[in-house]
Amino acid sequence: MSNVMQSVKGALLLGVGVVAIAVIAILFAEPFYQRIVFIFLVNLIAVVGLQVFMGNADVTNYGHIGFMGIAAYAIAILATPVAIKKTALASAPFGLAQIQLGIVPSILVALVLTVAIAFIVGTMLVRQSGTPASIATLALLVIIHVVIMNWVDLTRGPRAIYGIPIRATLGWAAACAVLAIVIARVFRDSKWGLQLRAASENIAAAGAMGVPIKRLRLLAWVISAAILGMAGVLFALFVGTISPNSFYFDLTFLTLAMLVLGGVYSVSGAVIGAIVVTFGFEITRYLENGPTIIGLKLPVMFGLTGVFLGITIVLCMILRPHGLVGDDELDEILARRHKDLAQASDGNANKGSPA
Numbered sequence: 001m002s003n004v005m006q007s008v009k010g011a012l013l014l015g016v017g018v019v020a021i022a023v024i025a026i027l028f029a030e031p032f033y034q035r036i037v038f039i040f041l042v043n044l045i046a047v048v049g050l051q052v053f054m055g056n057a058d059v060t061n062y063g064h065i066g067f068m069g070i071a072a073y074a075i076a077i078l079a080t081p082v083a084i085k086k087t088a089l090a091s092a093p094f095g096l097a098q099i100q101l102g103i104v105p106s107i108l109v110a111l112v113l114t115v116a117i118a119f120i121v122g123t124m125l126v127r128q129s130g131t132p133a134s135i136a137t138l139a140l141l142v143i144i145h146v147v148i149m150n151w152v153d154l155t156r157g158p159r160a161i162y163g164i165p166i167r168a169t170l171g172w173a174a175a176c177a178v179l180a181i182v183i184a185r186v187f188r189d190s191k192w193g194l195q196l197r198a199a200s201e202n203i204a205a206a207g208a209m210g211v212p213i214k215r216l217r218l219l220a221w222v223i224s225a226a227i228l229g230m231a232g233v234l235f236a237l238f239v240g241t242i243s244p245n246s247f248y249f250d251l252t253f254l255t256l257a258m259l260v261l262g263g264v265y266s267v268s269g270a271v272i273g274a275i276v277v278t279f280g281f282e283i284t285r286y287l288e289n290g291p292t293i294i295g296l297k298l299p300v301m302f303g304l305t306g307v308f309l310g311i312t313i314v315l316c317m318i319l320r321p322h323g324l325v326g327d328d329e330l331d332e333i334l335a336r337r338h339k340d341l342a343q344a345s346d347g348n349a350n351k352g353s354p355a
Helices: 002-028 031-057 065-079 082-088 093-098 103-125 130-150 170-189 191-201 203-208 213-239 249-262 267-288 304-319 330-352
Strands: none
Touching: 002 031, 002 170, 002 267, 002 330, 031 170, 031 191, 031 213, 031 249, 031 267, 065 103, 065 130, 065 213, 065 249, 082 093, 103 130, 103 213, 170 191, 170 213, 170 267, 191 203, 191 213, 203 213, 249 267, 249 304, 267 304, 267 330
16 A cells, blocks of 8 residues: 555655646646646646557557547447537437537446457457567558548548537546556556566566466456557547547557656656656747747748657667656655665765764
């Protein structure tokens, strides 16, 4: 129990920073910047969800953004008013064109559906390791995208679904982000997370010691999918319209870049990576439009955000291959530095005392 409380305290330390960003945006930011902060929180939740599986199972995962899309489309189909669905989804199967659920039931159904699909797919994918597992997750992402693009009666295909009730707020997004951080940190520090990370270093030895590797991978896979589903629900209920490309390669590589930059094996790394990449993205987005700074008119530089993302990943792999935070959590780093300062202070006091 003491270990769980320590994990929760460490997670809440990160959560305080996340909540502070949301509160500042709510109190002082214009609607445009509030939208940016909301998307940042959604991306942060997605990155933390990716960390649960990638950071503990040590398998590069390209497929979990697909679960974000499943949850978003599920709540869009269930919560959109019938009057709009008569036009947008008139031929929806299973009588869904005549069904409209409340927001809370829609969220629950969307998350349960996402978790159920993740469990079914995960029972097969967790049998793989290394490169074959990564390729399988990429195939999963492509399959989900192809299904969404071609099941026109249910998803409108390449056209966007519109009319989704806008109910999500910055407060709810911040609360969900803190919840995701707590879940990810508690799992990482639990015996299951520890066994899973140990198994990733030496599968044969862990199996010989009786570690249920496949079962633990499946658990991490499902928890990760549930957190990504939460992100998809928030996105749909805030934007009010979604399309297949909202949950494909662009978002996949963006969230992966955030996680790699901060540190794959650390929940703190996921949060810090999301903050740094979002901040850098907004600066480069501003610069690529050719602004005037101190009387100097900069040229228009389309694609600067992509260059920033590529340079960030390359520099991180060269200078900090384990990410900005590495394998440590923020509270562990602070505690270690406090201990070092205390020992140094005691050493100086002993040197200055008379023999």
